[in-house]
Amino acid sequence: xxxxxxxxxxxxxxxxxxxxxxxxxxxxxxxxxxxxxxxxxxxxxxxxxxxxxxxxxxxxxxxxxxxxxxxxxxxxxxxxxxxxxxxxxxxxxxxxxxxxxxxxxxxxxxxxxxxxxxxxxxxxxxxxxxxxxxxxxxxxxxxxxxxxxxxxxxxxxxxxxxxxxxxxxxxxxxxxxxxxxxxxxxxxxxxx
Numbered sequence: 146x147x148x149x150x151x152x153x154x155x156x157x158x159x160x161x162x163x164x165x166x167x168x169x170x171x172x173x174x175x176x177x178x179x180x181x182x183x184x185x186x187x188x189x190x191x192x193x194x195x196x197x198x199x200x201x202x203x204x205x206x207x208x209x210x211x212x213x214x215x216x217x218x219x220x221x222x223x224x225x226x227x228x229x230x231x232x233x234x235x236x237x238x239x240x241x242x243x244x245x246x247x248x249x250x251x252x253x254x255x256x257x258x259x260x261x262x263x264x265x266x267x268x269x270x271x272x273x274x275x276x277x278x279x280x281x282x283x284x285x286x287x288x289x290x291x292x293x294x295x296x297x298x299x300x301x302x303x304x305x306x307x308x309x310x311x312x313x314x315x316x317x318x319x320x321x322x323x324x325x326x327x328x329x330x331x332x333x334x335x336x337x
Contacts, residue, residue, distance in 0.1 A: 146230050147205055147216075149176030151316050153232035154188060157197060158318045160230075167197040168224055170216070172204040177316060181328045188318060237273035251275075258306045260290035268294055270307075282312045 146157045149171030157167045169176060169192070176192075176199060177185040189199055204219040214226040236252040248255045248263040253275035256262055260270045270286030272278045277286075289307040296302045316322040331337050 146170065146232060148232035149173065149199070149201060150179075150232065151177070151314075153230075154192075155317050156230055156232060157192060161192070161195055161197060162319070167192070168226070169197060169199045169201075170203065170205055170218065170224075171199070171201040174202045176201060177322070179314070179328070180316070180322060180324055182330065184322050184324070188316070188322060191319070235272065235278050237271075237275065239273070259293045259304055260286050260307065261293065266294070266297055277309050277312060279312060279314060281314075282307075282309055285309065285312060 146153045146160075146167055146169045149169045153169060153171070154176055157169050161167050171178075175182070175185045176189055192199060200218065200222075203222070206217045206219050208229065209215040209217060214229050216224040216226060216229065218224065237254065239249060239252065239254070242249070242254075245264055245267065247267060247269070254262055254269040254273050256269050256274045256276070260268045260274070262269050268290035270290040271283035274286070276282070285307045286309075289305050292302055293304050296304050311326055313323055313325045327337065
């Protein structure tokens with residue numbers, strides 16, 4: 146498993162439950178690095194107790210022989226695997242865009258604080274704008290975009306910004322992990 150974020154950990158636990166031996170390679174110092182340290186440590190402990198190997202703080206240099214998957218890590222360690230699942234980075238699907246003139250940057254549609262694109266009256270809430278790629282965040286952005294579009298059409302209401310500071314984040318692992326707001330580390334620093 147390349148990547149120890151939400152998708153990597155969810156998939157690691159699924160495949161582990163099917164009997165696969167799992168190795169998680171994570172470039173950050175710990176898996177689930179966006180969550181509280183205690184949650185990350187607990188999930189790490191559970192994965193290891195179930196037989197997984199967690200390699201954190203190390204990147205992947207290259208993959209040789211894609212039929213037998215020899216992974217060469219940045220620290221020089223080699224790992225052989227039957228299968229490799231890459232779970233790093235997400236991008237929106239911009240294939241829906243044509244000649245509208247909507248500005249994009251690095252695979253994301255640029256939006257203002259009100260979810261409106263560079264084309265007035267066209268809104269792009271959700272993963273496609275890359276602001277916060279979570280289902281709960283997409284729902285909040287969509288509600289805001291719909292209200293703002295309605296106001297532009299002359300319906301009663303007021304223009305709003307989505308509140309993305311209190312969006313829940315969930316990892317569907319065993320046990321499930323969830324959080325909302327600042328992590329303990331962020332709170333101790335005084336904010337994100």
